Amino acid sequence: MSKTVEVRIKRQDSPNAPAYWTEFAIPYEEGMNVISLLQGIRRDPKDKSGKSVAPVTWESSCLEEVCGACTMVINGKVRQACTALVDQLEQPIKLEPMSKFPVERDLRVNRQRIFDNLKKVNGWVEIDGYHDLGPGPRQNPADQTTTYKLSECMSCGCCMEVCPQFTQVNEFIGAAVLGQARLFNMHPTGKMQMPERLDKVTEEGGIQDCGLAQQCVKACPKHIPLVETIGALQRDITLTKVLGALKK
Amino acid sequence: MSDKRVLIVGGGLAGLAAAMKACELGLEVDIFSMVHVKRSHSVCAQGGINGAVNTKGEGDSPYIHFVDTIKGGDFLADQPPVLSMCEAAPAVINLMDRLGVTFNRTPEGLLDFRRFGGTLHHRTAFAGASTGQQLLYGLDEQVRRWEAQGKVRKFENWEFTRLILDAEGKAVGIVAQDLTTMEFKSFPGFAVVLATGGPGLMFGKTTNSTINFGSATAAAYKQGVWYGNPEMVQIHPTGIPGSDKLRLISESARGEGGRVWVPRNKGDKRAWNEIPPAERYYFLEERYPLYGNLVPRDIASREIALICTKEGLGIGGRNAVYLDLTHRSEEYLLKKLGAILDIYEKFRGVDPKKVPMEIYPAYHYSMGGLYAGYEADSTGRLLKDSPLNQMTNIPGVYAVGEADHQYHGANRLGANSLMSCIFAGLVTGESVAALAKNSKTAEAPSSLLESERKSEEESYKKLLSQDGPENPFVIHKELGDAMSAFCLIERHNDELVKLQGMVDSYAERLKKASSLDKSGSGNMSAVFLRQLDGMITMSKAVVDAALLRDECRGAHSKPAFDNPAPSKETPIEDPAWTAYYEKFLAQTQTWLKTTIAKHDPSKSHPTIEYKDVDTRHLSPEPRDYTGVGKKAWKKFMDKRKATGAAA
Numbered sequence: 001m002s003k004t005v006e007v008r009i010k011r012q013d014s015p016n017a018p019a020y021w022t023e024f025a026i027p028y029e030e031g032m033n034v035i036s037l038l039q040g041i042r043r044d045p046k047d048k049s050g051k052s053v054a055p056v057t058w059e060s061s062c063l064e065e066v067c068g069a070c071t072m073v074i075n076g077k078v079r080q081a082c083t084a085l086v087d088q089l090e091q092p093i094k095l096e097p098m099s100k101f102p103v104e105r106d107l108r109v110n111r112q113r114i115f116d117n118l119k120k121v122n123g124w125v126e127i128d129g130y131h132d133l134g135p136g137p138r139q140n141p142a143d144q145t146t147t148y149k150l151s152e153c154m155s156c157g158c159c160m161e162v163c164p165q166f167t168q169v170n171e172f173i174g175a176a177v178l179g180q181a182r183l184f185n186m187h188p189t190g191k192m193q194m195p196e197r198l199d200k201v202t203e204e205g206g207i208q209d210c211g212l213a214q215q216c217v218k219a220c221p222k223h224i225p226l227v228e229t230i231g232a233l234q235r236d237i238t239l240t241k242v243l244g245a246l247k248k
Numbered sequence: 249m250s251d252k253r254v255l256i257v258g259g260g261l262a263g264l265a266a267a268m269k270a271c272e273l274g275l276e277v278d279i280f281s282m283v284h285v286k287r288s289h290s291v292c293a294q295g296g297i298n299g300a301v302n303t304k305g306e307g308d309s310p311y312i313h314f315v316d317t318i319k320g321g322d323f324l325a326d327q328p329p330v331l332s333m334c335e336a337a338p339a340v341i342n343l344m345d346r347l348g349v350t351f352n353r354t355p356e357g358l359l360d361f362r363r364f365g366g367t368l369h370h371r372t373a374f375a376g377a378s379t380g381q382q383l384l385y386g387l388d389e390q391v392r393r394w395e396a397q398g399k400v401r402k403f404e405n406w407e408f409t410r411l412i413l414d415a416e417g418k419a420v421g422i423v424a425q426d427l428t429t430m431e432f433k434s435f436p437g438f439a440v441v442l443a444t445g446g447p448g449l450m451f452g453k454t455t456n457s458t459i460n461f462g463s464a465t466a467a468a469y470k471q472g473v474w475y476g477n478p479e480m481v482q483i484h485p486t487g488i489p490g491s492d493k494l495r496l497i498s499e500s501a502r503g504e505g506g507r508v509w510v511p512r513n514k515g516d517k518r519a520w521n522e523i524p525p526a527e528r529y530y531f532l533e534e535r536y537p538l539y540g541n542l543v544p545r546d547i548a549s550r551e552i553a554l555i556c557t558k559e560g561l562g563i564g565g566r567n568a569v570y571l572d573l574t575h576r577s578e579e580y581l582l583k584k585l586g587a588i589l590d591i592y593e594k595f596r597g598v599d600p601k602k603v604p605m606e607i608y609p610a611y612h613y614s615m616g617g618l619y620a621g622y623e624a625d626s627t628g629r630l631l632k633d634s635p636l637n638q639m640t641n642i643p644g645v646y647a648v649g650e651a652d653h654q655y656h657g658a659n660r661l662g663a664n665s666l667m668s669c670i671f672a673g674l675v676t677g678e679s680v681a682a683l684a685k686n687s688k689t690a691e692a693p694s695s696l697l698e699s700e701r702k703s704e705e706e707s708y709k710k711l712l713s714q715d716g717p718e719n720p721f722v723i724h725k726e727l728g729d730a731m732s733a734f735c736l737i738e739r740h741n742d743e744l745v746k747l748q749g750m751v752d753s754y755a756e757r758l759k760k761a762s763s764l765d766k767s768g769s770g771n772m773s774a775v776f777l778r779q780l781d782g783m784i785t786m787s788k789a790v791v792d793a794a795l796l797r798d799e800c801r802g803a804h805s806k807p808a809f810d811n812p813a814p815s816k817e818t819p820i821e822d823p824a825w826t827a828y829y830e831k832f833l834a835q836t837q838t839w840l841k842t843t844i845a846k847h848d849p850s851k852s853h854p855t856i857e858y859k860d861v862d863t864r865h866l867s868p869e870p871r872d873y874t875g876v877g878k879k880a881w882k883k884f885m886d887k888r889k890a891t892g893a894a895a
Contacts, residue, residue, distance in 0.1 A: 014769035015428075029491055033595075036492040042721040042773070045764055054765035055721075057772050059283070061457045063493045064591055066381050067287040082492070083594050104428045105770025112404075115284060119396050124389035125348035130272050130674065136345035138357030148350040148376050151385060152587075155286055184389075187348045 003028040006048075006092035007037055009056055011106045019103075022056075023048040023092065034074060034081035034095065035063055038107075058107035065221060068156030072097060072107045078161040078219055098161050100168060114155045117173040117205075121181045122197045125190040137188040150183040150229065152222040159216035159226060171205030175216035175226040178207055182229045185236060195244075198237050207233060253278060254680050255422050255437035257408040257464055259285025261380070261669035262649025262676075263443030264387035269677020271394040275684060278435055279391070280403045280424050282459045286388050289445050289457040290669065293380025294498035294588050296362060296372035297344070297666040299337030303358055308369040310334040317664060318866050320366045320544050321615070321657020322802035323840060324477065326862040329622050329637075329654050332630040333671045340670055341373050349386040350375045362584075363503050366544040366661040377498060377587035383666055403435075407775065408464045409708075411440060411471050411645060412692055412700045419644030420692035423704045428770050432705045434697035439644050439680040442468055443673065446614040446650040450783040450790070451736065452728015454611035455484055455496040465618055465651055466782030469789075473640045475845040475854075476653025477616035478786070479793035482660055482803045483737055485548035486571055487610025488592060494610035495595055497571060498588050499662040501605075502541045504581075507572045508532050508552065509604075510561040520563075520570060520604050531555055546659045546803045549609040553737040556608070563606060572604035611736060613665060615656040615803065616790075618647035619844060620672075622654070628864050630675065635683035638676045646679065648672045653842070658802025711777045716760035720773070720780050723761060727754050727780075731787055735794055739806045744795040751791060752852065755784050789845040789854045796856055799839045811835060816876035825880040829870070836868045 004025040012019045025048045026040040042055040060070040063082040070081040073096040075089055086093070101109035127133075159175040160166040166174050181201050184190035190197075201207050207230065216226040254270050256263045259281035267277045279285065302308040314334040318325060345351055345359060351373050352360040361370040375382035394400045405427045412421035412434065421436040447462020448454045469475050486501065487494040502508070511518070512529040532551060533540045543551075552569050556562030562569060573581055573589075578601045581589060592600045619641055623634035630637050638646045638654075647653075648669070655668040734740075734747040758781060763774040798809045811831045814824040841858035848855045872878055 013767055031489075031491045033490075033492055039492060039721070042764075043719060043725065045719075054767060055773050057770045061283050061287045061459050062289065062292050063458060064292055064495055065594065066291045066378055067283075067457070069283055069287045085595075085597070105767070108770055110428075111284070115286070115392075118389075119392055122393075122396075124393040125346075126393065127346050130269055130343060132339040132342070133346065135342050135359075139353055140357060141353040141355060144350055144353050148352075148382070151350045151382055152376075152378065154291075154381070155284070184348065189346065190348060 005032065005037060005086055008092045008094045009106070010096040011056065012097070012103045013105065015102060015104055022053060028086070032086040034084040034086070034093065035060060035070060037086065037093070038081070056107060057105040066154060068154030071156040071158060073099070073161070078158045080156065080221055083221070098157060100161050100166055101157065102168065111155070111157050114157055114160070114174070114176065117177040118155070118180060120173065120203075121177055121200045122193065123177070123180050123184060125184055125187050126193050127189060139188060143186060147183055147186050149224055150179050150186075153179055153224055154222065156221065158219040158221055162215040162219040164213050164215070165209050165211045170209070172209040173205050175210070175230065178210070178233055179224055179226055179229045182233050185233075194236065195240055198240055201233065202237060207237070252276060252684050253437045254439045254441060255280070255435055256441040256443060257422065258288070258443035258445060258649065258651065259402070259404070260288035260290040260443060260445055260649060261384055261387060261666060262651070262673040263441065264384070264391050265670045265673025266441050266443060266648060266676040266680070267400060268387060268390045268394060269674045270680055271399045273677060273681035275681060277394070277400045278403060278437065279400060280406045280408050280422070282405065282407050282427065284404045285391070285402065286385065288384060289460055290384040290666075291378070291381040292455065292457060292496070293666050294377045294496070295364060295500035295503070296374035296379045296663040297341060297383065298364065298371050298661070298663040299341040299373065299667060300334065300369070300371055301338045301341060301359065301361065301373070303354075304361060304370045306369050308371055310337060312369065313337065313371060315866065316367045317655075317661055318657065319871055320661040321659050322871060323657060323863060323866070323868040324480070324801060324842065324861060325655055325657030326622065326842070327865045328624040328628050328630055328862060331628065331865060333655060333668060335629070336671055337667050340667060340674070344383055344386055344670070347386050347390055349382050352376065362500060363542065364662040365499050365502065365542045365548070372503070372663040374500065377500060377585050380666055383670065387670070408444070408467065409704050409778070410467055410700060411642070412696060413471065413642065414692065414696070417642060419642060421697060423700050425704070425708065425775070427775065430708070430768050430771055432701050432708065434701040436692040436697060439646060439683055441646040441648060441676055441680065442618060442651050443649045444651045446617070447783065447786045448611055448614065449724075450727060450787040451481075451611040451731045452725060453490070453492070453494050455487060455494050456611070458493075461779040461782055462786050463779040463782030466785045468618060468645065470785065470847050471642075472847065473642050473645060473647070474619035475616065475786070475789050476619040477658070477793070477843050478789040478845050479797055479804050479843060480615040480658050480802060481611065481736070481790065482545060482613040482615060483549040483609045484612035485545055485552050485609050486607040487612075488596060488605070489568070489608060490595060495591060496610065496612065497592060497605060497607060499545070501571060501573060501585060501588065504584050505573065505576055506541060507575070508541055508548070508569055509572060510555060510563060510569050514560050515565065517564065529561065544659060545662060546805070550737060550805055552607070553609050567608050568606040569608070570604040571607045573600060574602060574604055609737060611732060613660055614650060615653070615658065615660050616843075617651050617653040620647045620652035620654045624862070633678055633682045635679050635686055637679045638672055639679065644683065646676050648676045658804060708774070708778070712763050712766065712771070712774045714761060714763045714777060716762050718757045718761035719764065720758065720761045720776050723754050723757050724780055724783065727751070727783065727787065731790070735791055737805065739794050739804065740808065741795060741806070744791055747791050748795070751784060751787050755852070758784060792853055793843045793845060793856055797839060797843065799835050801839065813870065813872065813877055820880040820883055825877075826884060829881065829884045832870050840868055
């Protein structure tokens with residue numbers, strides 16, 4: 001018998017159906033990751049006992065850890081399936097959908113909330129138009145190092161999955177979205193729109209709901225300094241408020 | 249305003265650029281995407297975006313960018329759109345900077361530029377090593393701004409399945425399927441923009457994302473949209489072999505000084521660091537002294553593939569060569585290439601700052617695509633605000649981005665794709681606005697919307713009930729392996745004929761395939777039957793067009809019809825040069841043509857036709873990256889002119 005990889009997958013047939021577990025034994029190949037396991041199941045959709053089952057549904061796109069699509073809980077840790085190398089995982093490998101977002105089918109969840117929240121915090125730089133207005137404002141290369149890091153956020157939701165304050169029933173916008181607010185506040189043009197953005201960030205479900213559990217920063221696959229970012233955003237809010245009060 | 253709604257299929261750079269421009273011009277937009285648009289394949293582009301901003305005092309100009317692009321594409325691109333793109337490129341980069349893209353800066357705070365393959369200038373703006381991701385996010389944010397204002401509706405996790413055309417053949421809407429509830433819906437709109445990316449997955453494991461089925465392209469093609477230059481697909485020279493996909497090390501690794509080498513002695517079993525410099529064969533540097541490691545992608549790919557398969561010099565006899573950055577300081581590499589080197593380490597478990605990477609060419613990009621037309625002005629540039637720019641042969645249907653056939657000819661220069669996607673997206677925004685203004689827009693009768701929806705739903709139900717012995721994912725793997733083996737790096741007519749038979753057999757087997765999953769929720773397998781049918785349809789166009797094109801041009805390499813240049817040591821008086829140029833002119837006469845594949849419902853294979861290329865600005869000349877043939881070509885042409893022959 002050739003070498004196999006043991007996998008347990010938490011499945012759910014539709015958004016409101018009950019969850020159940022299925023065990024698989026998938027032929028081993030060198031260099032496998034969790035994606036290639038799921039691809040293996042599709043090519044021979046049978047559970048460990050040999051019974052035919054429906055192939056597993058999951059979400060994926062780039063497989064280079066820059067799109068955020070294939071995020072799931074692997075052996076209890078939320079991460080991207082594409083960078084989860086089989087050789088580095090304890091077996092049986094346990095795959096579960098993220099728990100903070102509603103399940104659509106099997107390992108696929110609905111993360112629309114992240115994108116709605118980006119809308120909520122004015123997650124953009126407002127410019128006058130898309131016609132040629134010459135070069136943009138000069139920017140300090142040191143600032144670019146910070147903004148590039150923030151801008152690597154792929155809205156995967158890892159920081160929300162591990163956040164004790166972020167639940168399916170509350171409104172908290174989560175660390176990633178706060179990081180994006182900080183990013184736009186740092187852009188020379190985006191900075192002009194900071195007061196309005198900060199107002200949005202302090203609305204219901206905003207920055208004040210952060211409990212400083214500091215789990216987000218440990219879970220971020222892009223190593224974005226989320227705790228530091230939330231602190232910087234707090235400072236901006238305080239300064240803007242104090243300055244605003246002084247002006248009055 | 250519902251009659252002024254634009255339907256944009258695909259939310260990568262091209263689709264989002266079109267959406268934001270259309271909104272600015274007063275239109276309302278529906279965007280359809282198989283994934284949240286932020287997860288589109290554009291995120292995979294690493295290296296940068298080209299525009300001759302000329303901040304390095306090198307005398308670069310948009311015209312030189314144009315010449316490099318046309319030459320790089322072996323003259324197969326229509327020149328007016330390319331000229332307009334290169335002239336607009338600096339402004340496009342400035343726009344992306346203004347809307348917040350985190351480009352790398354110089355100490356003075358200006359945009360920084362790097363050098364890429366196929367050019368001698370620092371022309372490539374970059375944001376770390378995930379420029380595509382950063383550009384996509386910039387556009388995504390702008391579209392979100394319009395969405396917050398109610399001008400954009402997004403249908404994410406929906407798949408386009410069909411155009412709705414009225415009795416005159418004009419686009420009046422689309423049918424799409426919700427990939428969670430599996431329900432079908434019709435959407436009315438006066439213009440449909442297909443910004444659906446490339447069809448890479450027909451080649452199996454590639455550098456493409458798992459959503460690049462090309463099935464939207466196939467659906468439109470089956471309804472009569474022409475497909476241009478299907479045989480022109482690009483291989484990326486520096487892929488990383490992987491179990492699920494072939495990841496990519498950006499060309500910027502060569503741009504930042506990466507050296508490609510193999511052990512000089514066949515069968516050398518030593519580890520890389522035990523091989524002394526004299527016994528390392530830096531074959532690109534030795535064979536192409538002018539461009540060295542920065543030769544264009546097609547040349548690099550072929551040289552790397554052939555040094556392994558024909559010369560047997562691959563590392564340990566395998567299909568792999570070294571891409572070596574270890575002579576650069578770790579600090580430098582982290583700053584310039586951090587993100588892409590991370591990718592290598594993450595997926596291979598080896599630090600490329602300390603150990604040379606192992607790479608091999610991989611399918612990467614399709615220059616070909618849905619036929620996108622244009623209207624030129626008297627100066628040979630795109631006529632501003634013409635509704636015909638980027639329009640396909642079907643009125644009201646546009647193609648843009650990797651999904652279109654324009655801009656790159658027979659081979660794309662690195663960092664030109666991000667520019668072509670955004671530029672053409674912006675142009676398309678203007679085109680659809682012009683269309684809305686200039687013509688009375690057709691409205692879709694609700695009976696037509698419903699009958700088209702119903703027909704798509706019926707087709708899907710049929711797929712869902714399919715219960716044969718074949719597994720569609722297995723057929724796909726075989727298709728990909730066959731396409732990669734016989735239709736990628738080198739093409740031989742006998743193999744292509746064999747491949748045609750294989751592709752036909754996959755089409756037959758698909759009829760006997762099972763949907764594997766009968767569920768009415770998030771069913772990936774039943775829709776895969778449709779996606780695979782699309783891949784097979786488009787692979788027939790690729791293979792047939794490749795078989796017919798008996799020459800070498802750009803990425804299309806058919807050795808039996810090669811016209812190799814005399815070696816660089818050949819004196820320019822030697823008649824070998826004349827013979828070479830005579831043959832070059834004859835091949836140009838026959839083959840400098842855009843391939844047009846048309847679907848014929850009565851046949852199982854496409855009808856292939858040819859269309860002249862618009863070369864009004866720059867006459868074809870042999871591509872020469874060795875620097876020696878330039879004088880010989882000039883002499884040859886001078887002589888021709890002197891003797892009165894037509895140039």
